[in-house]
Amino acid sequence: MNRLKIRKAEELFFRVIMFLATSVILLALCMIIFSILRKGLPALSWSMISQLPKGGFYFGKEGGILNAIMGSVYLAFGATFLAFLIGLPVALYINIHLHKRKKLVNGIRFMLDVMWGIPSIVYGAFGFTVMLYFGMRSSLLAGMLTVTLFIIPIMIRAIDEVLKTVPTGLLEATLSLGSTKSETAYKVYFKQGISGIVTALLLSFGRAIGDAASVLFTTGYTDNMPTSLLQPTATLPLAIFFQLSSPIAEVKERAYASAVILTLIILFISLVSRISSRHYHKHKIK
Numbered sequence: 001m002n003r004l005k006i007r008k009a010e011e012l013f014f015r016v017i018m019f020l021a022t023s024v025i026l027l028a029l030c031m032i033i034f035s036i037l038r039k040g041l042p043a044l045s046w047s048m049i050s051q052l053p054k055g056g057f058y059f060g061k062e063g064g065i066l067n068a069i070m071g072s073v074y075l076a077f078g079a080t081f082l083a084f085l086i087g088l089p090v091a092l093y094i095n096i097h098l099h100k101r102k103k104l105v106n107g108i109r110f111m112l113d114v115m116w117g118i119p120s121i122v123y124g125a126f127g128f129t130v131m132l133y134f135g136m137r138s139s140l141l142a143g144m145l146t147v148t149l150f151i152i153p154i155m156i157r158a159i160d161e162v163l164k165t166v167p168t169g170l171l172e173a174t175l176s177l178g179s180t181k182s183e184t185a186y187k188v189y190f191k192q193g194i195s196g197i198v199t200a201l202l203l204s205f206g207r208a209i210g211d212a213a214s215v216l217f218t219t220g221y222t223d224n225m226p227t228s229l230l231q232p233t234a235t236l237p238l239a240i241f242f243q244l245s246s247p248i249a250e251v252k253e254r255a256y257a258s259a260v261i262l263t264l265i266i267l268f269i270s271l272v273s274r275i276s277s278r279h280y281h282k283h284k285i286k
Contacts, residue, residue, distance in 0.1 A: 033263065040260035043253035049261070053223040061250075065258050067225050071233035072262075074140060074226065075219065076209035079147035080155075083204055086148075087155030088197070092185040094156075095163040096171065109160065115153040121213035123150040128217035138220030141229040146218045150211065151204040158203055162196020163189060195276070202273040206266050212237030236262045 051064030098105050127146030136142055166189055174184045190197070212235070220232030221242065236258050243255035 036256060036259045036263055039253070040256035040258075043257040044260055048254065048257055052225065063223075065234075065236070065239055065254065065261070067223060068234040068236045068239035068258060069261065070225060071140070071219070072209045072236045074233065075143055075147060075215065075235060076205050078140075078144040079151060079208045080201060080205045082144070082148040083151045083155040084201060087152055087159060087200070088190075091156050091159035091163055092189060094160060095166070096181050096185050096189060099168070099171070109157070112153045112157050112160075116157060119213065120150055120211050121216070123147075124214040124217050127214070131218065137230075138218060138232045139230045140219060140226050140233040143215040143219030143233070143235075144229070146214050147208045147211065150214045151207050154207055155200050155204045158200030159193060159197055162193045162199075166192045198276045199273050202269050202276070206269045209235075210237060210262060210266055212241055216241075 047062075048064040049069065050066055051062075052067050053065070054061065054063035094105055094108060098108075123146055127142060127149070130136075131138070131142050170188065170192070171184060174188050175181070179187075215235055215238065219235060219238070221234050221238055222232045223234070224231075226233040239258045240255045240262070243251050243258065246252060246255075
């Protein structure tokens with residue numbers, strides 16, 4: 001009886017701890033969202049979303065943040081596409097061609113986890129160093145390549161985690177029927193891991209569009225829309241950073257409006273990720 005009481009007390013204790021931890025996280029999230037919406041929604045308008053900055057924009061006069069919105073979209077789409085082209089083959093290779101070499105696979109996963117944990121400012125500094133070495137200027141292309149390096153570990157590990165759940169017997173069955181490993185990878189494993197792949201794409205896109213440190217030194221900043229990969233471009237995180245440091249109240253309001261737009265984009269991506277994951281989960285063989 002004493003042991004049973006002790007176990008029940010332990011279970012109650014850890015249940016309370018988990019409840020408190022979850023409550024703190026949810027409360028912090030709600031406070032952040034509420035603070036951004038309270039300060040940003042009054043300043044948000046259609047003209048701000050649909051117009052480019054005009055003369056005197058940083059002195060509280062007319063203009064919008066369309067350049068930052070489109071710059072962030074260009075940057076995130078480009079970086080996510082490049083990371084996908086590299087990340088998908090790597091994840092498939094790890095789980096199919098190297099599935100029997102456990103030590104090597106664990107070492108690769110450990111290195112990817114280490115790269116995932118490196119602060120984004122380090123990637124920005126590395127990209128800036130490479131730019132100086134090759135004589136490049138701040139541009140959309142430089143920022144895109146830097147962000148690609150930043151999200152590649154995220155892309156690979158997110159796809160890898162779902163491919164790990166594919167039954168090993170499925171690989172053995174396809175190989176026994178005469179399929180090559182490449183055919184198995186792209187015709188079988190790809191279909192089985194489609195939910196994780198979609199999630200990896202959306203997760204990587206969200207990290208790419210919301211990061212400021214990795215593009216601080218590489219993309220530059222401009223009031224114009226980029227018409228070339230070699231031109232500098234504005235992004236929403238940098239728009240928030242630069243405008244929030246202004247002493248002018250109207251400019252700070254635009255910073256909060258930019259934060260509202262960025263927050264809504266991230267929340268939308270998270271919602272789509274959950275919905276798509278549930279939709280494609282039914283196609284997976286269990």
